[in-house]
Amino acid sequence: MSKKKKSKKSNPEKKTLKQKNLIIIVSVLLIISFVVIALQLKSTSNKTSDSVSVVDDNSLRRGEIRSTLSSTQFSDPFIAETYQIAKDIPHVLDSVKCYCLCDRPPFNHKSLLSCYVDAHAAG
Numbered sequence: 619m620s621k622k623k624k625s626k627k628s629n630p631e632k633k634t635l636k637q638k639n640l641i642i643i644v645s646v647l648l649i650i651s652f653v654v655i656a657l658q659l660k661s662t663s664n665k666t667s668d669s670v671s672v673v674d675d676n677s678l679r680r681g682e683i684r685s686t687l688s689s690t691q692f693s694d695p696f697i698a699e700t701y702q703i704a705k706d707i708p709h710v711l712d713s714v715k716c717y718c719l720c721d722r723p724p725f726n727h728k729s730l731l732s733c734y735v736d737a738h739a740a741g
Contacts, residue, residue: 682712682728684735697740704734 689702704711711731720727720738733739 682708682731682735684732686731686734687736692740694740700739701734704731704739 686704686708687701689698689705692698692701708731711734712729714730715721716727716730716733718733720733725732725738727733727738
């Protein structure tokens with residue numbers, strides 16, 4: 619007695635339908651995940667926390683007291699704009715270390731703000 623093995627032929631339409639269903643399921647799960655994350659971010663941004671402390675800007679300053687160059691001294695609009703920004707927010711730039719190694723001789727800059735007290739930042 620020999621048993622004949624039934625050969626299962628793969629039905630391409632059935633396979634394609636399974637792939638489409640899988641794609642739909644994964645897409646729905648991704649959308650749900652994004653909605654949940656967005657709702658969590660929204661709810662945490664609306665809460666005020668007493669544990670957040672406000673830092674005094676002056677405590678972060680690195681000690682540059684010279685004023686920046688005037689933006690009108692530069693013909694390149696991009697450079698002029700950067701010098702104007704430096705003039706507008708010196709407390710921010712003075713609290714950031716400059717990483718172009720200008721804190722070493724011959725420049726000896728104290729902070730990123732120091733790059734704007736002369737033509738150093740103009741390149």
